[in-house]
Amino acid sequence: MNKSRLNNYFHSLFPIPEEIVKRITAPFCHFTLDKNLTLIEKNTISTKTYFLEEGYMRSYILNEENEEITTNIYVAPCFVNDFLSFFKKQPTKVIYQTITDCSFWETSLENVQKNFHTIPEFREFSRLLFVINYSKLNDRLIEMASQKAETRYLNLLKEQPLVIQHFPLKIIASYLGITDSTLSRIRKEISKI
Amino acid sequence: MNKSRLNNYFHSLFPIPEEIVKRITAPFCHFTLDKNLTLIEKNTISTKTYFLEEGYMRSYILNEENEEITTNIYVAPCFVNDFLSFFKKQPTKVIYQTITDCSFWETSLENVQKNFHTIPEFREFSRLLFVINYSKLNDRLIEMASQKAETRYLNLLKEQPLVIQHFPLKIIASYLGITDSTLSRIRKEISKI
DNA sequence: AGGATCACTTGATAAATGTCAAGAAATTAA
DNA sequence: TTAATTTCTTGACATTTATCAAGTGATCCT
Numbered sequence A, B: 001m002n003k004s005r006l007n008n009y010f011h012s013l014f015p016i017p018e019e020i021v022k023r024i025t026a027p028f029c030h031f032t033l034d035k036n037l038t039l040i041e042k043n044t045i046s047t048k049t050y051f052l053e054e055g056y057m058r059s060y061i062l063n064e065e066n067e068e069i070t071t072n073i074y075v076a077p078c079f080v081n082d083f084l085s086f087f088k089k090q091p092t093k094v095i096y097q098t099i100t101d102c103s104f105w106e107t108s109l110e111n112v113q114k115n116f117h118t119i120p121e122f123r124e125f126s127r128l129l130f131v132i133n134y135s136k137l138n139d140r141l142i143e144m145a146s147q148k149a150e151t152r153y154l155n156l157l158k159e160q161p162l163v164i165q166h167f168p169l170k171i172i173a174s175y176l177g178i179t180d181s182t183l184s185r186i187r188k189e190i191s192k193i
Numbered sequence C: 001a002g003g004a005t006c007a008c009t010t011g012a013t014a015a016a017t018g019t020c021a022a023g024a025a026a027t028t029a030a
Numbered sequence D: 001t002t003a004a005t006t007t008c009t010t011g012a013c014a015t016t017t018a019t020c021a022a023g024t025g026a027t028c029c030t
Helices: A004-013 A018-025 A083-088 A109-118 A120-146 A149-159 A161-166 A169-176 A180-192 B004-013 B018-025 B083-088 B109-118 B120-146 B149-159 B161-166 B169-176 B180-192
Strands: A029-033 A038-040 A048-054 A056-062 A068-075 A078-080 A095-098 A102-108 B029-033 B038-040 B048-054 B056-062 B068-075 B078-080 B095-098 B102-108
Touching: A004 A018, A004 A048, A004 A120, A018 A120, A048 A109, A056 A161, A056 A169, A068 A078, A068 A161, A068 A169, A068 B120, A083 B120, A102 A109, A109 A120, A109 B120, A120 A149, A120 B068, A120 B083, A120 B109, A120 B120, A120 B169, A149 A161, A149 A169, A149 A180, A169 A180, A169 B120, B004 B018, B004 B048, B004 B120, B018 B120, B048 B109, B056 B161, B056 B169, B068 B078, B068 B161, B068 B169, B102 B109, B109 B120, B120 B149, B149 B161, B149 B169, B149 B180, B169 B180
Parallel strands: none
Antiparallel strands: A029 A102, A038 A095, A048 A078, A048 A102, A056 A068, A056 A095, B029 B102, B038 B095, B048 B078, B048 B102, B056 B068, B056 B095
């Protein structure tokens, strides 16, 4: 299996010497999942971290009425990880599911820990990954608090045009915090212009 | 100056030997700020990390209409840090402001970096701080996307009862993503019950 | 103390979004 | 291919929240 996309991802975030990236990614294992399957189940402790090499995913929770609320969407290439479960060894509250057929590279918490404590570049990389994820979440929160649904949809369209093609309307709607009827109307409204 | 509250904070998150905490906090400097003052200005690069020992703060941005949108509130004891600016050496988009008189402990990025790469317990602590902050943000986002304003206010009341006493209504409203009129009406509605 | 500013409340009305239900279109399964 | 299921759209109507404007009370300033 060719690890070039995995290796490139490390380089793209942070300048790391080639041989160190190879050392980091050596223990990663490849696997695939068909669409509409669960990568991480609810109430399990996630002991692996995943690199989504190809495909589309989402994470979601079930609210009191057992409705699915999409909490995040993932477009390859990116890491997919339940931070809370992985680092605090707690059961996940969130379900991670493939939307399309996906291919992954996975590695264990033990390996992450080993790298974190022995490879300075890996620590910097991990922290940067956190900073970026935190910052994206923060931007989404600000948007949610201050923009109306149509604006949020238009932003998503601009930032992640592929999402609209690969995710069903219902999932995009709940990701944006609106109902599917409303999103359908927003689309109609936009298409007029 | 007594560092016990700063030191205790390290212990409270993660079991760390006393002497290591002392080594970590040794270079922290104490200072105070009166209320309604700016801790981190917009468009500056934040090169310090702050521990809020006592008092209340918020972070906010200005939107296109130059209205203040409160992005986060801080209740001592906690760390206050613009992750994006601090770790990526970028100008902040966010303003950090005291709400009440506050007392802080500060340290430099260089010191954080030194500790991060030389003290394993400090790395674990830092990462845990990230995980916790990320997770809180995630919970807020889910709430914002799926609960109505009254529910969000009642949750805040339950989770952070002191916030309601120390922050003006306007700031709480924008933190909850609503206008001050609406929050005033929500309060009236709740008081009826 | 007195005027200025700020924080909060309230009313009338408008805009944004949700709910429920039905039907059309697309996809999946047998 | 047909039937079943899911996805998307749309209408009628309800609820939530925003907007604007005015008024009251509190606080700050010199």
